[in-house]
Amino acid sequence: MALGWYELKLAKDGQFMFNLKAANSQVILTSELYRSRAAAENGIASVQKNGVLAERFEFRENKNGEPYFILKAANHQEIGRSEYYSAKAAAQKGVDSVMKNAATTEIKDKTTA
Incomplete structure (x- = not known):
């Protein structure tokens, strides 16, 4: 079974952020902005x-x-969030997808594109 990947990129203001994408290229989690x-x-x-x-x-x-x-870390800090869904069942499927794909080690660096 194919896993997704992380896509590391620059936000419009020059800060860094990433998306976790499922194997079908859908964004399933978006990070906050990072300074480095x-x-x-x-x-x-x-x-x-x-x-x-x-x-x-x-x-x-x-x-x-x-x-x-x-998604929160052990210290309760937010790490990332999903898109908006039409129903809670759809949001639960999103969680399931994050749980299935989160452990991937593939990172696609789009910061120099």
Whole structure:
């Protein structure tokens, strides 16, 4: 079974961020912004470690009632969040996908593109 990958890239303001993508290239988790590449790489390592643990996920809803989830580290800091979903069941499938793909060690560096 093919696993996804992390895509490390630069945000518009020059900070670093990453997406965890599933094998079908869909973004399943988006990181916060980091001031340095090293910090973003630490963020990826944190997703690899915490993204396989169901208790690290928290479901929320936006102001329109659309469910999404966040992934938290052991210290309760947010590591990443999902897109907005149409239903909680769809958000749960997103969590399942993150849990399946989080341990991947493949990182595609798009910072120099």
